[in-house]
Amino acid sequence: MIRTRFAPSPTGTLHIGSAHTALFNWLFARHHGGQFLIRIEDTDRERSRPEHVSAIMDGLAWLGIFPDEAPVFQLTRQARHAEVAMELLASGHAYRCWCTPEELTAMREKARAEGRPPRYDGTWRDRDPAEAPAGVAPAIRLRAPREGRTIVDDLVQGRVEVANTELDDMIILRSDGTPTYLHAVVVDDHDMRITHVIRGDDHLTNTFRQAQVYDLMGWSRPEFAHVPLIHGADGTKLSKRHGATSVFEFRDQGYLPEALLNYLVRLGWGHGDAEILSVEEMIALFDLDGVGRAASRMDYAKLGHVNGVWLRRAEDERLVAEVRARAPEIDAQKLLAIMPALKERARTLLELVEGSRFLVAPASPMEAKAAGLLTGESRAMLQELAGVLVETDFAPGALDAALRSFAEANGKKLGDVAQPLRAALTGRTTSPPIDATMAALGPGEVLARIRAVAN
Numbered sequence: 001m002i003r004t005r006f007a008p009s010p011t012g013t014l015h016i017g018s019a020h021t022a023l024f025n026w027l028f029a030r031h032h033g034g035q036f037l038i039r040i041e042d043t044d045r046e047r048s049r050p051e052h053v054s055a056i057m058d059g060l061a062w063l064g065i066f067p068d069e070a071p072v073f074q075l076t077r078q079a080r081h082a083e084v085a086m087e088l089l090a091s092g093h094a095y096r097c098w099c100t101p102e103e104l105t106a107m108r109e110k111a112r113a114e115g116r117p118p119r120y121d122g123t124w125r126d127r128d129p130a131e132a133p134a135g136v137a138p139a140i141r142l143r144a145p146r147e148g149r150t151i152v153d154d155l156v157q158g159r160v161e162v163a164n165t166e167l168d169d170m171i172i173l174r175s176d177g178t179p180t181y182l183h184a185v186v187v188d189d190h191d192m193r194i195t196h197v198i199r200g201d202d203h204l205t206n207t208f209r210q211a212q213v214y215d216l217m218g219w220s221r222p223e224f225a226h227v228p229l230i231h232g233a234d235g236t237k238l239s240k241r242h243g244a245t246s247v248f249e250f251r252d253q254g255y256l257p258e259a260l261l262n263y264l265v266r267l268g269w270g271h272g273d274a275e276i277l278s279v280e281e282m283i284a285l286f287d288l289d290g291v292g293r294a295a296s297r298m299d300y301a302k303l304g305h306v307n308g309v310w311l312r313r314a315e316d317e318r319l320v321a322e323v324r325a326r327a328p329e330i331d332a333q334k335l336l337a338i339m340p341a342l343k344e345r346a347r348t349l350l351e352l353v354e355g356s357r358f359l360v361a362p363a364s365p366m367e368a369k370a371a372g373l374l375t376g377e378s379r380a381m382l383q384e385l386a387g388v389l390v391e392t393d394f395a396p397g398a399l400d401a402a403l404r405s406f407a408e409a410n411g412k413k414l415g416d417v418a419q420p421l422r423a424a425l426t427g428r429t430t431s432p433p434i435d436a437t438m439a440a441l442g443p444g445e446v447l448a449r450i451r452a453v454a455n
């Protein structure tokens with residue numbers, strides 16, 4: 001059974017890069033009929049906060065990503081991490097190290113002065129514990145292999161390897177009895193029976209040390225898949241400078257969850273030239289062989305395009321509810337009437353909100369260009385038009401026909417009638433098609449707005 005996990009550190013809300021990682025893990029599990037789990041990596045007690053845990057879970061829930069089991073909290077598992085460290089100690093694959101912080105600092109400085117990377121020199125690796133200094137609590141270090149290479153066949157990166165001489169004996173249990181992060185992750189992934197570790201490629205270098213823990217415990221390693229990170233348009237790590245980065249920001253800016261998922265899945269993964277994918281299609285098609293090695297770039301304009309596609313596919317009732325959640329003053333019936341026309345051009349829910357404000361009242365003050373259309377002549381024309389509209393059935397087809405024949409009878413082009421009319425009704429020069437705009441407002445409101453400008 002394939003089991004994946006998303007392992008966020010609860011130090012903030014759900015970042016778009018983390019959502020990307022969660023999505024890939026979730027899709028891979030779903031695609032293979034497996035299970036997707038969550039582990040909250042809350043061992044950094046300074047920075048981890050319960051409210052960040054809720055924010056991350058809420059962000060995932062908004063995206064429709066739910067784990068198949070209750071989340072595991074890493075901090076609750078420290079006794080188990082220590083137990084495994086003791087097992088490694090008992091089997092001789094780990095040893096106690098009594099180096100003091102001062103000795104370790106001196107060791108690093110010496111290495112640096114000699115132009116070597118600052119590594120632990122193995123002082124206690126083969127030294128007799130009987131020589132341990134009194135009053136110093138020991139840390140436990142992995143007895144990592146010194147010869148050969150550690151090789152990882154990564155499902156995205158291919159074969160990656162390092163000479164074991166490059167890796168020092170890492171601490172797995174600190175002198176205060178707390179586990180180190182790299183050790184904890186291995187124990188947790190093993191106990192959670194994770195088969196595939198899919199995560200950002202910034203963790204690739206950690207994998208060698210983690211692989212060593214698996215090997216020395218005699219545990220089979222999971223498969224690893226290190227996915228390239230998301231960069232900004234300029235190729236640097238995505239940050240606030242580039243635009244929204246938190247999933248909540250995207251939600252608040254009016255992106256639909258299915259659109260964000262659709263956009264995210266295409267960052268670093270592809271299947272032929274498929275661009276617009278529903279969640280069901282993603283589950284059907286997603287696999288790791290479609291994940292590329294190049295960093296992807298966040299393209300906000302493209303996200304807007306994808307969101308527009310999903311807005312047009314969305315049920316009008318749902319969009320009405322979304323708009324009214326942001327602007328309750330807009331009438332639900334009028335909004336529902338205009339929604340099919342409105343969503344044709346919008347890219348975000350916020351644009352839908354802006355585009356439907358005319359239903360409450362015309363823009364105030366009027367857009368300068370719109371005001372410019374309301375000349376003495378066009379006001380007189382609108383007054384005359386009002387007389388025709390009183391007789392007209394307020395359905396888009398009938399309204400369109402009425403406007404056309406009015407224009408023709410007056411020797412005008414349709415636009416010469418529709419534009420001043422639009423200015424009068426909305427205070428703007430752009431709105432959904434004029435017949436749909438009028439039908440949504442209804443006869444009473446249309447005639448009142450015409451009169452307000454005509455007099």
Ligand code: GLU
Nearest residue numbers: 007008009041185199203
């Ligand atoms: N907690 C790590 C992070 O948030 C994830 C580690 C992992 O996936 O192994 O970057």
